[in-house]
Amino acid sequence: MHGRVKLKSTAQQEEEKRKEKEKKLKIYLTTRDACFNKRKEGVLDEEALQLSQQLLASNPDFATLWNYRREILLYLETVRSEDEVQRLYEEELNFLETCLKMNPKSYGSWHHRGWVSSRLPRPDWARELGLCDRYLYHDDRNFHCWDYRRLVVKMSGVPIEQELQFTDRLIGSNFSNYSSWHYRSTLLPLLAPGSAESSSPQRECSSPTSSPQMHSHRVCEERLLKEYELVQNAFFTDPNDQSAWFYYRWLLGRAEREEMISCVYVSREGERVVVAFSRPVNALSVGFLLVVDGQPLQVDWRSAHSCVRHSPVWICELPPGTISDTSNEHNLTVTWTEKRTHRDCALYSGRAESWCRDSATDLELFRSELSVEKSSVLQSELQSCTQLLELEPQNKWCLLTIILLMRALDPLAYEKETLAHFQILKEVDSMRSSYYSDLCSKFMIENTILKMEYAEVRVFSLCDKSLSTLCHLDQLLLVTHINLSSNQLLRLPPQFAMLQCLEVLQADNNIIEDLEGLRHLPRLEEVSLRNNRLSRLSDLRPLTTCPKLTRLDLRGNPIAQATSIRSELADMLPSATDLLL
Amino acid sequence: MGTPIKDVVLRPDAPKTLLLDKHADYIAAYGSKKDDYEYALSEYLRMSGIYWGLTVMDLMGQLHRMNKDEIIEFVRSCQHECGGISASLGHDPHLLYTLSAVQILTLYDSVSVLDIDRVVEYVKSLQQDDGSFTGDKWGEIDTRFSFCAVATLALLGKLEEINLNKAVEFVLSCMNFDGGFGCRPGSESHAGQIYCCTGFLSITGNLHQVNADLLGWWLCERQLPSGGLNGRPEKLPDVCYSWWVLASLKIIGRIHWIDKSKLRTFILACQDEETGGFADRPGDMVDPFHTLFGVAGLSLLGDEQIKAVNPVLCMPEDVLQRIGLRPEIAS
Ligand SMILES: [Zn+2]
Numbered sequence: 001m002h003g004r005v006k007l008k009s010t011a012q013q014e015e016e017k018r019k020e021k022e023k024k025l026k027i028y029l030t031t032r033d034a035c036f037n038k039r040k041e042g043v044l045d046e047e048a049l050q051l052s053q054q055l056l057a058s059n060p061d062f063a064t065l066w067n068y069r070r071e072i073l074l075y076l077e078t079v080r081s082e083d084e085v086q087r088l089y090e091e092e093l094n095f096l097e098t099c100l101k102m103n104p105k106s107y108g109s110w111h112h113r114g115w116v117s118s119r120l121p122r123p124d125w126a127r128e129l130g131l132c133d134r135y136l137y138h139d140d141r142n143f144h145c146w147d148y149r150r151l152v153v154k155m156s157g158v159p160i161e162q163e164l165q166f167t168d169r170l171i172g173s174n175f176s177n178y179s180s181w182h183y184r185s186t187l188l189p190l191l192a193p194g195s196a197e198s199s200s201p202q203r204e205c206s207s208p209t210s211s212p213q214m215h216s217h218r219v220c221e222e223r224l225l226k227e228y229e230l231v232q233n234a235f236f237t238d239p240n241d242q243s244a245w246f247y248y249r250w251l252l253g254r255a256e257r258e259e260m261i262s263c264v265y266v267s268r269e270g271e272r273v274v275v276a277f278s279r280p281v282n283a284l285s286v287g288f289l290l291v292v293d294g295q296p297l298q299v300d301w302r303s304a305h306s307c308v309r310h311s312p313v314w315i316c317e318l319p320p321g322t323i324s325d326t327s328n329e330h331n332l333t334v335t336w337t338e339k340r341t342h343r344d345c346a347l348y349s350g351r352a353e354s355w356c357r358d359s360a361t362d363l364e365l366f367r368s369e370l371s372v373e374k375s376s377v378l379q380s381e382l383q384s385c386t387q388l389l390e391l392e393p394q395n396k397w398c399l400l401t402i403i404l405l406m407r408a409l410d411p412l413a414y415e416k417e418t419l420a421h422f423q424i425l426k427e428v429d430s431m432r433s434s435y436y437s438d439l440c441s442k443f444m445i446e447n448t449i450l451k452m453e454y455a456e457v458r459v460f461s462l463c464d465k466s467l468s469t470l471c472h473l474d475q476l477l478l479v480t481h482i483n484l485s486s487n488q489l490l491r492l493p494p495q496f497a498m499l500q501c502l503e504v505l506q507a508d509n510n511i512i513e514d515l516e517g518l519r520h521l522p523r524l525e526e527v528s529l530r531n532n533r534l535s536r537l538s539d540l541r542p543l544t545t546c547p548k549l550t551r552l553d554l555r556g557n558p559i560a561q562a563t564s565i566r567s568e569l570a571d572m573l574p575s576a577t578d579l580l581l
Numbered sequence: 582m583g584t585p586i587k588d589v590v591l592r593p594d595a596p597k598t599l600l601l602d603k604h605a606d607y608i609a610a611y612g613s614k615k616d617d618y619e620y621a622l623s624e625y626l627r628m629s630g631i632y633w634g635l636t637v638m639d640l641m642g643q644l645h646r647m648n649k650d651e652i653i654e655f656v657r658s659c660q661h662e663c664g665g666i667s668a669s670l671g672h673d674p675h676l677l678y679t680l681s682a683v684q685i686l687t688l689y690d691s692v693s694v695l696d697i698d699r700v701v702e703y704v705k706s707l708q709q710d711d712g713s714f715t716g717d718k719w720g721e722i723d724t725r726f727s728f729c730a731v732a733t734l735a736l737l738g739k740l741e742e743i744n745l746n747k748a749v750e751f752v753l754s755c756m757n758f759d760g761g762f763g764c765r766p767g768s769e770s771h772a773g774q775i776y777c778c779t780g781f782l783s784i785t786g787n788l789h790q791v792n793a794d795l796l797g798w799w800l801c802e803r804q805l806p807s808g809g810l811n812g813r814p815e816k817l818p819d820v821c822y823s824w825w826v827l828a829s830l831k832i833i834g835r836i837h838w839i840d841k842s843k844l845r846t847f848i849l850a851c852q853d854e855e856t857g858g859f860a861d862r863p864g865d866m867v868d869p870f871h872t873l874f875g876v877a878g879l880s881l882l883g884d885e886q887i888k889a890v891n892p893v894l895c896m897p898e899d900v901l902q903r904i905g906l907r908p909e910i911a912s
Contacts, residue, residue: 001861001866001868001870001871002819002861002865003861003862003865004865004866005864005865005866006853006860006864006865006866021617021618021619022618024618025616025617025618025621028618028621028622029621036671058622059622059625061625061626062625063625063672063673063675063717064625064667064671064672064673066719067673067717067719070719107721111719111721115719115720141813141815141816143763143764143768143769143771143813146768146769147763147764147765147767147768150765150767150768176815178769178813178814178815179769182757182758182759182769182770183769185757185758186757186758186767240586242802242814242815243814243815246758246759246799246814247758250758250759279789280789282786308786308788308789308909308911309786309787309909310786310787310788310789430840431804431806431839431840431843432801432802432804432838432839432840434837434838435797435798435801435835435838438794438838439794442794493912494912495912516912
């Protein structure tokens with residue numbers, strides 16, 4: 001069904017083709033029926049092997065026939081001598097090679113080959129590795145063959161170094177070889193010093209934490225420097241080859257965030273506790289415990305945005321009367337039992353609210369796009385890329401990598417250059433301009449949070465930063481006043497509901513048409529959305545869940561022009577007495 | 582010495598409008614060519630073929646043109662003693678066709694013609710100790726089958742019957758350096774596999790485990806100058822990969838990272854004006870598989886002549902609404 005070019009043909013050619021196909025169909029159906037009949041009767045003989053072979057040779061995806069062959073072979077194993085069985089299976093391997101020649105991308109053929117190899121009384125893994133070599137030299141992107149190779153390597157204990165050298169050879173003959181770079185990304189972490197099994201590729205990736213995406217840092221430094229050299233060679237040779245750049249971005253690493261409770265907030269009003277985690281969790285399934293004044297409390301946790309099961313922010317209401325008396329002092333502890341971590345929070349007498357947040361995380365958190373331990377390494381990588389950019393000023397891969405390196409080195413000092421590079425990127429790669437806009441927005445939000453002074457924990461401005469998206473909203477849990485005006489925001493996403501302390505929102509001069517995130521914000525009083533694209537009454541429905549809303553400015557939105565909008569709004573949002581239309 | 586980009590060039594006279602009537606005629610006629618050689622050769626995937634045809638007809642509002650009673654009876658007759666369902670009579674049961682069968686019967690609101698408990702038992706029996714799923718009793722392991730397992734159970738409302746934690750753990754162990762997923766741990770990322778794994782994580786409520794910014798970047802880099810999307814770096818664009826990439830982007834909340842109008846132009850150019858149907862690339866032979874993914878892709882791109890499609894299950898949204906299934910979509 002893939003790559004079959006449609007050809008024009010004459011009526012006569014058509015007729016000949018039809019007749020030929022009719023003949024082929026007849027033979028095919030006769031053979032299929034003969035095969036099926038034999039199987040139905042429980043016949044497990046070599047004639048059946050012959051019949052199914054005829055069909056599979058032209059149609060290796062006919063999975064049931066491979067199953068039938070396996071049944072026959074398993075039976076013959078029990079009635080034949082070991083030598084005969086060896087011969088039978090070797091014939092099967094020969095037949096499989098003809099199938100693979102015809103169609104090197106059939107799932108059924110490759111799986112059957114793995115099965116046969118594992119049944120052979122005297123397996124010849126060297127032959128299998130040789131077969132993989134041949135097929136990969138012919139097509140270095142055949143992922144079926146790569147997967148079979150990994151099986152052979154595992155079964156026969158081929159050393160990792162040898163496999164790395166194999167990819168050296170493939171990459172040496174053609175840099176543009178994503179499959180080989182991919183393979184290296186799985187091999188390198190296995191060579192990390194200090195892990196006992198590292199010399200054997202037989203170690204299974206059995207837990208989610210051992211996938212290469214998360215374990216970049218385990219590559220030892222000496223090895224890492226060699227890899228930089230190899231990959232730089234590749235992108236200096238062909239700066240437009242994406243494979244090397246993807247690999248390079250991985251090689252430069254990304255930090256893992258420590259798993260912790262990043263903030264606990266408590267409010268006497270509503271007797272509410274809000275907890276922020278460093279990553280999304282499902283509070284309903286992970287063990288976490290709330291203790292108030294030494295008493296463990298049974299509470300119902302709900303996520304700040306209810307549409308997903310995992311959220312970084314969770315909310316609960318304490319049993320009535322627990323902390324309502326302002327003359328009392330209270331001590332809260334939230335414990336994440338699974339991770340053996342906790343956070344305390346004291347609510348002093350006379351105070352309406354209190355919080356305890358981790359302030360040291362910001363830097364690590366936002367440098368996480370890249371994080372090789374040594375900044376000297378990053379500095380020299382930045383130099384190399386800058387050299388390349390001088391030769392190739394429009395190269396998008398180089399531009400993006402430079403941005404990432406600059407962020408890893410010093411996000412604030414390089415802010416201006418970063419913005420300028422993003423501007424070029426959007427021009428030279430306009431198909432992906434939304435990607436670049438979103439990434440740039442993310443970096444600008446991170447920089448603003450990095451620059452945040454203590455007081456800004458409550459009053460936060462992101463105005464006029466060309467933002468096209470919002471992120472890191474879990475970091476803004478304590479914010480009471482936020483200014484998002486003069487950006488390019490299309491929506492306030494569901495995660496916006498994590499701003500549980502928010503009282504005043506300014507988001508004028510955007511292109512907002514969706515307020516999904518303005519839900520269940522218990523303290524929200526003022527919302528200014530001047531000059532946006534809100535057009536339907538139903539767009540405002542989320543606001544009905546914000547009980548304290550009194551002031552709403554919708555001037556300059558299409559909805560403000562609608563007839564009888566004022567009375568409809570008064571019905572829908574009775575608390576909003578200060579309506580500006 | 583740069584490597585030239587592999588891509589196609591769209592002809593100026595390529596179709597630019599959606600030929601819905603022709604596509605409906607093409608699919609309606611497809612099932613009647615039963616004495617065709619190619620049709621016979623594809624018997625091993627018949628159940629999926631029927632799912633492709635029915636789904637695209639439903640998306641086009643033409644489901645009534647298919648022979649409902651005959652199809653339901655056929656699906657019922659393909660359920661085996663073990664509970665699994667085969668592609669056709671005489672073939673062996675497999676998870677791929679078990680999912681297709683359950684999708685077909687869900688479209689027709691008729692899952693009860695199956696022995697549902699046995700379907701569930703069959704799916705359960707294929708889960709391995711490491712959480713992975715084999716496609717059938719012959720031991721092939723693939724994240725595609727993890728998707729088939731949870732999609733089948735979710736459609737039947739029986740998701741909790743398997744060991745979900747283990748199943749999730751296995752799929753996550755297939756995550757790669759580029760944020761994508763392969764068939765098994767260590768396998769290269771591939772758009773089809775990424776679709777299965779993000780779909781799997783959506784159904785099981787674990788999309789937060791995806792590095793959406795990293796994976797989204799890899800996915801949006803699949804778009805080529807012609808507007809079409811490929812399934813891996815340095816490959817040609819294809820209508821079916823366009824669906825898998827697009828659906829994955831939709832699932833992880835990054836669909837706006839590609840150029841939608843260029844993709845639409847590419848998909849429309851893959852229509853055959855004479856016969857109806859979509860091909861993998863402009864000028865190739867059409868088939869029901871690419872016809873479904875062409876139409877479904879246009880639906881995700883917001884074409885209002887087509888019903889809204891669910892990116893996770895590739896079924897009409899109204900059908901999933903009827904059974905109350907709402908897989909997670911990241912924002
Ligand atoms: Zn295709």
